[in-house]
């Protein structure tokens with residue numbers, strides 16, 4: 001197989017990555033990132049490019065590269081948002097935005113997408129290529145929102161869609177993928193407890209929602225262990241617990257925020273239902289009002305298309321300069337799952353070899369993955385464009 005050149009140098013890619021790392025922004029607020037991406041894209045050869053910044057999704061960018069003899073439009077999506085995490089990497093190019101960090105590697109994703117775009121802007125592709133710089137992957141369902149706001153219409157509609165996520169557990173630059181489900185579907189869950197506040201010394205006159213919410217958390221742990229087929233698995237994590245104001249006042253309110261994960265839509269709905277039942281039981285036994293709000297948004301299970309994914313895996317396995325790893329399904333969520341339910345395509349991992357996990361304040365992906373990834377994906381896209389069907 002041919003080795004593919006990249007058109008942004010290693011030093012330029014590193015500079016872009018480090019700049020993006022310094023300016024992380026939360027979902028739907030990615031203004032500085034948007035401006036920087038546009039600045040870079042405008043540096044590329046514009047001959048075959050069409051750039052669209054849709055008013056209906058102001059921080060999104062779509063770039064269409066017109067192919068020489070297009071048989072199809074191949075979509076490539078990258079997410080652009082950061083997380084509300086206070087960075088603790090100690091890197092000289094650490095986040096300059098307090099308490100916001102690219103703790104999920106979307107800076108790596110964007111750098112890879114820019115490298116691909118630079119290559120195909122300089123070497124006109126056979127097919128059309130559509131790049132989608134998508135806001136709001138971590139929350140607020142950017143992918144689903146883009147679809148519902150009618151962005152993928154006419155020439156902006158991909159026939160097939162590809163996207164990647166970085167993976168600290170894989171060797172640097174390795175490509176990971178699997179047939180079938182790659183990522184879980186998720187549901188965001190908010191639970192509110194309404195009781196009666198009071199004096200710490202007179203619990204008999206109050207209805208303590210710290211105790212009720214704690215009991216709920218404990219009971220919920222039994223859903224996965226007792227109500228879920230262990231072969232199928234599932235996850236319930238409450239990452240946020242808010243209650244109370246001061247040590248000597250009993251809290252009359254508690255608020256929990258969590259996420260539910262399952263590899264099939266059926267499993268997610270089963271866990272959703274059990275959460276509602278446990279909440280109702282707690283409400284009854286603690287004489288409290290307990291409300292549950294569930295929101296799946298666009299975080300559907302990421303189901304890879306059989307034919308396109310077989311093709312993708314076959315290419316990656318045979319490409320001489322690609323290290324391919326067949327991966328297990330992961331309980332991470334991705335709103336690309338929604339887009340893959342609308343357009344056939346493949347999501348895959350890019351190894352970034354780090355000891356820290358995604359969403360950790362010390363995540364330090366190895367940036368060498370960027371150029372290795374660009375070469376592998378350029379090779380695949382070029383190969384795909386040589387195929388008739």
Ligand SMILES: CC(=O)N[C@@H](CCC[C@H](N)C(=O)O)C(=O)O
Pocket residue numbers: 104137138139140165186187188258259260299331332333334335358359
């Ligand atoms: C790859 C990754 O880490 N994705 C996020 C997606 C967020 C899903 C949604 N906001 C939720 O929490 O349910 C993840 O947390 O897996």
